[in-house]
Amino acid sequence: xxxxxxxxxxxxxxxxxxxxxxxxxxxxxxxxxxxxxxxxxxxxxxxxxxxxxxxxxxxxxxxxxxxxxxxxxxxxxxxxxxxxxxxxxxxxxxxxxxxxxxxxxxxxxxxxxxxxxxxxxxxxxxxxxxxxxxxxxxxxxxxxxxxxxxxxxxxxxxxxxxxxxxxxxxxxxxxxxxxxxxxxxxxxxxxxxxxxxxxxxxxxxxxxxxxxxxxxxxxxxxxxxxxxxxxxxxxxxxxxxxxxxxxxxxxxxxxxxxxxxxxxxxxxxxxxxxxxxxxxxxxxxxxxxxxxxxxxxxxxxxxxxxxxxxxxxxxxxxxxxxxxxxxxxxxxxxxxxxxxxxxxxxxxxxxxxxxxxxxxxxxxxxxxxxxxxxxxxxxxxxxxxxxxxxxxxxxxxxxxxxxxxxxxxxxxxxxxxxx
Numbered sequence: 160x161x162x163x164x165x166x167x168x169x170x171x172x173x174x175x176x177x178x179x180x181x182x183x184x185x186x187x188x189x190x191x192x193x194x195x196x197x198x199x200x201x202x203x204x205x206x207x208x209x210x211x212x213x214x215x216x217x218x219x220x221x222x223x224x225x226x227x228x229x230x231x232x233x234x235x236x237x238x239x240x241x242x243x244x245x246x247x248x249x250x251x252x253x254x255x256x257x258x259x260x261x262x263x264x265x266x267x268x269x270x271x272x273x274x275x276x277x278x279x280x281x282x283x284x285x286x287x288x289x290x291x292x293x294x295x296x297x298x299x300x301x302x303x304x305x306x307x308x309x310x311x312x313x314x315x316x317x318x319x320x321x322x323x324x325x326x327x328x329x330x331x332x333x334x335x336x337x338x339x340x341x342x343x344x345x346x347x348x349x350x351x352x353x354x355x356x357x358x359x360x361x362x363x364x365x366x367x368x369x370x371x372x373x374x375x376x377x378x379x380x381x382x383x384x385x386x387x388x389x390x391x392x393x394x395x396x397x398x399x400x401x402x403x404x405x406x407x408x409x410x411x412x413x414x415x416x417x418x419x420x421x422x423x424x425x426x427x428x429x430x431x432x433x434x435x436x437x438x439x440x441x442x443x444x445x446x447x448x449x450x451x452x453x454x455x456x457x458x459x460x461x462x463x464x465x466x467x468x469x470x471x472x473x474x475x476x477x478x479x480x481x482x483x484x485x486x487x488x489x490x491x492x493x494x495x496x497x498x499x500x501x502x503x504x505x506x507x508x509x510x511x512x513x514x515x516x517x518x519x520x521x522x523x524x525x526x527x528x529x530x531x532x533x534x535x536x537x538x539x540x541x542x543x544x545x546x547x548x549x550x551x552x553x554x555x556x557x558x559x560x561x562x563x564x565x566x567x568x569x570x571x572x573x574x575x576x577x578x
Contacts (some may be wrong), residue, residue: 234355235305244302244368249312252337253301255345256316259335260299266290273550274565276338277350277530281409288404292397294321297328302372307359312337312345315369317376322397327387330379336360341554350530378490428467431491434475434484436460437524437540442482446472453482461492490542492526512560513574518548522575527567531557538567547574 246374247253255274262270264289273276302315319328336348336356354359364367384390434454436456443450446468454477456462460486462475473486513519528535531553541547541562547569548561558571 177518205373210476234308235311235359241366242305244304244315244372247301248303249301251343251345252303252312252314253299255337255347256301256314256335257299259319259347260296260316264293264295270358275347275349277348280412281405282349284408284412285401285405288401290322292322294323295397296320304363304366304369306336306338307356308338310339313360313363315372316327317372322393325387325390325393327390329383329390330376332376334364334480339554341552344390358475428469429473429486429489429491430467431462432464433461433490433492434473434489435463435486436462436488437490437526438488440484440488442475442477442484444482446474446483446534453480456484457489487540490540513552513571513576514549516549518546519576521545523573525568525569525574527560527562527565529567531555531559531568533566533570538562538565 174296189448191512259271259274261267261273263286266289268283268287271283271286297319299316302317304313306312312335314337315332316335317330317332319330321328336352338343338348339345413524436458438458440456441452442454442456444453464473464475465481466474467486468474471486472483473489475482475484521543522539524540525547527538527541527547529538539562550566551562552571556571557568558574560567560569
């Protein structure tokens with residue numbers, strides 16, 4: 160097979176993986192680096208775009224990388240990028256990256272979630288599907304430079320991958336953005352970055368020693384492809400197969416999510432004479448989102464309950480008329496208003512001896528968010544007396560939890576548990 164054809168197939172792999180990566184973390188500013196991370200995109204979190212453009216959702220604005228580090232730790236300066244790459248210099252970083260790649264090889268989504276922050280469900284599915292092609296990762300080396308805030312790191316992990324269907328070991332390299340936790344451990348950040356972090360990462364990636372490292376891996380990759388005529392064919396076929404497998408899995412996951420949400424809404428009835436609005440929400444003429452809107456509730460508005468229906472709607476007395484409101488935006492009166500409107504705020508009391516892990520019963524209603532951000536979408540509402548499984552308390556004032564089988568976040572300051 161000609162070298163040009165092999166190169167074209169390799170670039171097809173790169174384009175596919177770039178299309179499937181929706182979150183941006185770290186990469187390179189030069190075209191040579193884009194080519195060099197080709198193998199990294201095959202086998203690690205190098206499936207990241209090399210252009211660090213920032214896009215903010217209207218409701219989740221900037222789930223910015225380093226939220227927990229950018230406000231309190233001192234930001235590193237451009238001078239930090241001039242320090243030469245260090246090789247295997249930090250045992251905790253090495254252990255983190257090794258654990259990540261072991262989980263990626265095993266398709267262990269639960270472990271990947273504990274080692275990372277803001278990894279999308281799409282990427283988890285992709286890593287799980289890709290793991291079926293991978294036997295293991297070998298000769299892992301961690302090259303580090305100082306990250307954008309104190310005690311953070313930009314990590315370039317190089318390795319060789321043993322795919323199940325080929326004998327040739329495939330060299331690869333992937334960039335990671337690593338932040339510290341309050342307990343002295345570290346995690347890999349997989350979310351969007353703000354402009355300051357973006358600029359910092361671009362400067363790091365353009366340093367001569369980083370470019371040289373990327374070029375070295377590129378040369379090794381080219382040599383591996385040249386030595387094994389079947390390798391590029393395998394990579395191209397894997398790409399095509401993954402397109403189908405990931406697409407089907409994403410469709411199944413979305414269907415399952417919709418079914419779960421429908422079931423949850425149907426099961427959510429409110430046993431109370433009065434309810435309070437937990438968010439700004441429309442009042443409809445009937446129990447349908449397509450029904451005419453007859454009004455709007457503000458956070459804290461109290462209404463008399465006429466009927467709470469199993470389809471996820473509650474009939475209420477709205478200014479002397481019957482109206483319908485989605486039950487998920489209501490709570491029984493008697494639950495603290497502060498814990499509803501202020502659930503994600505800064506004025507709540509400190510958690511009372513909050514355990515570091517395990518299942519707890521909440522003493523007040525609390526919003527569970529999709530990411531550690533007050534503007535993030537809600538995973539759900541855990542009402543007073545409900546159960547949360549605590550996964551980790553973070554240094555940024557949020558606690559990572561599992562709620563009704565989903566991973567979410569609640570403000571530590573307002574998370575109170577029953578004695």
